Amino acid sequence: MVATNNSYGDCPEACGYSQALHDAIVAQMADGILFVAAAGNNGSNDDTQPFYPASYAVPNVVAVAATDNQDRMAGFSSYGRRTVSLGAPGVNVLSTLPGGGYGSLSGTSMSSPHVAGVAALLASADPALDWRAIRNLLLAGGDHDPALKSVTVAGRRLDAYGSLTCSNRVVFGLLRPRASVKGGKRTTVAALNIDCAAPAGPLTATVQPGGQVLTFSDDGTGPDLAADDGIYSVRWTPDACPTGPVNLNFSNGRSVPIAVRPNCASNAAR
Known part of the structure; x- marks a missing residue:
């Protein structure tokens, strides 16, 4: 089947x-x-x-x-x-x-x-x-x-x-998070990155502001649900109290905005 x-x-x-x-x-x-x-x-x-x-x-x-x-x-x-x-x-x-x-x-x-x-x-x-x-x-x-x-x-x-x-058709799209995420709460980020049938290669993303670099994997471990399927995943904890819009700038040249809901109280409690 x-x-x-x-x-x-x-x-x-x-x-x-x-x-x-x-x-x-x-x-x-x-x-x-x-x-x-x-x-x-x-x-x-x-x-x-x-x-x-x-x-x-x-x-x-x-x-x-x-x-x-x-x-x-x-x-x-x-x-x-x-x-x-x-x-x-x-x-x-x-x-x-x-x-x-x-x-x-x-x-x-x-x-x-x-x-x-x-x-x-x-x-x-x-x-x-x-x-x-x-x-x-x-x-x-x-x-x-x-x-x-x-x-x-x-x-x-x-x-x-x-x-x-x-042949030579690349598709990229963010899959997770699906909607907004809560600041200070660990979340899974997943992105489809394929070239026809195959994965299109390793991915990193730089979080702006801040410059944190996220390294994605497609190995079927941790947050990644299936190895070598072209969906790359990583766990990320966004800043609890962002001062402005948050973007993920991917190594393939794509940029994706992420809606982060401020949770400034979690910073104050530390």
Whole structure:
């Protein structure tokens, strides 16, 4: 098995975080299987309003937003710059219907099967690809889509041909923290850094202000959940009482702002 499609979410199927389902997704990752999930049809930001099962922070999860035939993100589609992987067709998609026959349906539940199908296509074309490579090809092989640039990790719409022929396509995106972090509290920072199927190389980031250097790893230990998958992780304790905006300036030239909530009392208590 290459991937499961999970066109469900929210109540009554998945009303919130479930440790049992989280553990099942982790077990699926250990078996080399992708967990492709609909991002949701609430038109909301999954970064700040998690939608399960798409919002589980497990490396084999691929969350999918819906696009229309003009490559616009569907108005109903949920999104997330740090949680929703990419977009795929999800408006007026011709599909089979319960009881027989065909009809046009819309929703991110129509989008995620496209992605699961391309995952299977990639595995068929090259059986040596593992779940890491297939996930990365799904993201890096997509077509650039301005409508998805600031609302998904990859900023791309699924493209089967692009994934099959991917070459020199780098994708970078911060995955964690998903929203603001509390000053003085240790947190995990994780970033996707891939070139087609493979990790794109080591990462460091300089915290500004302050100049602290964070060294990220992709070795499957500590905060890093899977080795050699192109997600690089590190633990970081932000200043408890920042005096201004905080940015992570990455060694690949990217800069990402981090919202740090001041917790000045923790400094005073020391």
